[in-house]
Amino acid sequence: MKFGIILGSTREGRVSPQVGEYVKNLAATQEGHEFEIIDILDYNLPFLGTGTPNQAWNEKIDSLDGYIFITQEYNHGMSGALKNAIDSAREEWFNKAAGIVSYGSGGGIRAAEQLRLVLAEQKVAGVRTNPAFNLFTDFENFSEFKPGEHMAQGVLDMFEELITWAKALKTIR
Numbered sequence: 001m002k003f004g005i006i007l008g009s010t011r012e013g014r015v016s017p018q019v020g021e022y023v024k025n026l027a028a029t030q031e032g033h034e035f036e037i038i039d040i041l042d043y044n045l046p047f048l049g050t051g052t053p054n055q056a057w058n059e060k061i062d063s064l065d066g067y068i069f070i071t072q073e074y075n076h077g078m079s080g081a082l083k084n085a086i087d088s089a090r091e092e093w094f095n096k097a098a099g100i101v102s103y104g105s106g107g108g109i110r111a112a113e114q115l116r117l118v119l120a121e122q123k124v125a126g127v128r129t130n131p132a133f134n135l136f137t138d139f140e141n142f143s144e145f146k147p148g149e150h151m152a153q154g155v156l157d158m159f160e161e162l163i164t165w166a167k168a169l170k171t172i173r
């Protein structure tokens with residue numbers, strides 16, 4: 001199975017690459033599966049309807065069996081960049097599985113729950129376990145990602161659920 005770890009933030013000075021790398025490093029435990037970081041910034045996506053759609057984005061989304069969304073919380077929701085990236089493809093998302101890793105001052109869980117609703121409309125099944133990192137306790141100076149070792153288990157649980165559902169959903173594509 002192939003999984004994309006999608007960085008939800010495109011903000012200058014963002015911390016999301018650190019969180020994405022942490023998840024990718026833990027994914028090395030998942031033998032036989034591939035995990036790659038997907039940076040929305042690399043695709044220079046226009047706001048939906050305002051420019052030429054980027055075919056490379058749709059092809060990348062199509063090529064994956066599942067996703068791990070790294071979402072931060074902006075004003076109690078996901079970033080506009082992530083919502084636009086989700087809106088920018090359609091059937092390419094259908095019948096895939098996703099895990100959500102969130103962060104924010106309250107673990108980013110409002111953004112994570114909002115993301116679930118959006119993903120449901122794109123026929124993406126979000127697994128239950130949502131590793132949620134806190135800006136006060138899992139980061140130093142709100143900028144250096146240093147989660148405690150105890151946080152890794154949630155990510156491993158999420159991988160297990162994600163891979164199981166991704167396998168099941170592959171049978172109906």
Ligand SMILES: Cc1cc2nc3c(=O)[nH]c(=O)nc-3n(C[C@H](O)[C@H](O)[C@H](O)COP(=O)(O)O)c2cc1C
Nearest residue numbers: 009011013014015016072073074075076104105106
């Ligand atoms: C516009 C904006 C709104 C934010 N709103 C929230 C919020 O509602 N809840 C929260 O926990 N953190 C909020 N934050 C803090 C972000 O979660 C924090 O800056 C985080 O590092 C953003 O992720 P990034 O660095 O990967 O972009 C906000 C940050 C910005 C820039």
